[in-house]
């Protein structure tokens with residue numbers, strides 16, 4: 001890890017402390033150059049990690065090293081640079097395999113992000129297996145990217161999108177979910193950690209219920225991958241997706257994990273170079289998995305940067321990260337909910353680092369704007385989860401979401417900022 005000399009946070013506010021055993025947040029912060037700046041004259045407090053996370057120097061350096069030293073197209077050149085770039089690209093696939101505990105590298109497909117991964121499954125597996133009168137089952141807490149691709153598929157195929165309800169705490173109701181699994185259900189698509197509520201879903205139980213009826217399960221892991229250890233073989237899910245940019249890696253790169261027999265049986269998503277073995281005007285023979293799903297020149301620096309991010313997370317330990325973020329969440333939950341007029345949205349028993357809330361008489365956008373003037377970045381709006389807002393009778397919430405470099409002192413700054421909002425609005 002690199003160490004930067006000083007941080008405005010170290011000089012400006014209460015001293016940083018190690019608050020979880022085995023996790024030195026001060027050292028971690030030194031690895032993230034962007035954090036060490038002022039916003040509107042205050043030390044930057046970045047609490048919008050569910051939207052995207054900041055990048056450690058190791059990731060930035062890996063991308064620069066690629067462009068400075070071995071930029072070349074992959075899989076097709078016989079020259080030195082191309083062979084080196086190909087080896088690094090494929091090494092990145094192995095890093096993702098290890099990160100997700102997948103059985104084989106071929107089960108890892110590089111895509112643009114969780115959104116593209118879900119679209120890929122809907123447009124390949126979905127178009128083959130979902131027909132008129134069939135059903136796709138999702139939940140009421142999905143991000144738009146795990147709703148719209150299925151809605152488009154259902155419209156095209158005259159199939160039905162079924163939605164499992166959630167309770168007032170923002171938890172899935174297992175019995176209600178199970179009732180919706182029927183002979184016409186062709187696939188289940190469910191979020192692992194809700195970006196709007198923070199709820200952690202019981203994926204292993206969901207998979208067990210679906211598999212008892214031979215229904216495959218896709219898990220949207222966009223918010224889980226940066227926050228907790230993920231073992232796709234233990235979960236036994238059929239597909240798992242996540243985005244590099246929320247996992248301390250670059251934008252423009254993401255992952256689709258799929259069980260090999262499913263991937264092998266699926267038609268390609270896009271046609272073009274790289275995804276073929278041979279082409280004539282009469283017939284094309286497709287390449288093997290995973291290349292069958294990676295048409296054209298892919299993002300090469302993306303997987304290389306992502307590998308650096310995953311190795312960084314591995315050095316810290318995903319268990320340590322999960323434990324540390326849980327401490328932050330518990331601390332923030334207690335402090336924020338004690339502010340008069342504040343109501344938390346999403347109070348599930350199992351939650352990960354996302355705190356959504358509303359304040360009586362103040363629009364979330366006003367909360368966000370006032371906090372911004374204090375140097376504090378949060379997200380306000382529907383968080384690309386409008387049906388969740390509808391479920392809670394709202395059109396927006398304010399959302400603070402935590403990352404591995406956040407501190408209790410930053411949560412104290414958030415609380416002071418919210419008290420200021422309270423004062424401004426009386």
Ligand SMILES: Cc1ncc(COP(=O)(O)O)c(C=O)c1O
Pocket residue numbers: 050051112113114115116143145146191193194195220222223243384
């Ligand atoms: C739960 C969840 N799923 C999917 C996505 C989509 O991710 P991306 O925009 O990186 O494709 C997000 C992004 O916020 C998300 O929070």
